[in-house]
Amino acid sequence: MEENSNMTAERSLAIITEQIEKNRHAVSKTLGQSLYISGLCIMATSVLVAIINFLAMSAGWVGFGHLLWFLLPVVIWQLSRRYIKERAHTPTSLVGELVAKTWQTFGIFAIGFFVIAIVCTAILIPQMTVAEYSVVQIRVAPIVVLLMGMAIAMSGQILNQRWLVWFGAVAGLLCFVLEHFEVGAWLLTKCVAIEPYEASVLLSTLPCITIFVFGFVGLLLPGMMLKKQSA
């Protein structure tokens, strides 16, 4: 860009629009990378959790692998920080701030809900029968995917990316329905006869499949698209 003072009003307006748009793209690219990293981490963690749950079950540690989810925010945060350090610093903008605040709010709600669910489960399990517990238990996965879908959709609204809103809404709602109504377990029981042991393995593994699907549809894919779009 040169030092040119003989511009038309249209050219001035074009420069203003172009620079504001470039800023929005820079924020979109950073968000795209963060979604991509989060997607990869979530998919890898869900595979790890499923394997650990499967192995731990034989030792009587039901759902032990789910503790790994607590490590996830730290891993994502560290990897995203490393990426941001490597490239030219994206400026702090209102759009970027809004997107960051949306994800911070999601983090507070998700971690808070996770802790509440664990505490409630620890209190409820010794006092209830299996039948009673199955009614009052707090299921974390459907609520967390719903919250995450909402955060993705809100990021899409802020960045004015209509397709991202759809990705978030569809991934969040679809995975919520799959997980809340145990569609996977229901389908499996309809297809094959399952023994009680296999059923308990499935119960601790199926949320991992839903989260894996969500990681791909709701995070990795939009992350790749945002990165490609803003390149």
Added chain:
Amino acid sequence: MMFPTLDPLLHSELRLAVMSLLVSAEEAEFPYIKEQTGATAGNLSVQIDKLSAAGYIEVEKTFKGKKPCTLCRITPKGLKAFEEYVESLKSYLVR
């Protein structure tokens, strides 16, 4: 019809680009502005100095780790000048 005069300090491609970038960002680093505007470091430095001398932007020399880092941010005076510039532009565009 009389048209308002456009602020000569803002009516320049590079300075306007810098101001437009800073309007939508709280603050931006020199390399980022250089990357987004596609200007040379020397030319950009000169234009940033002009905007800074007019009180339209603040320039802060700091360190990022061990590397020197130049941060630019728009001032309230700069924001007001930019708003007035856009208002003036409107009158040219609705002719």
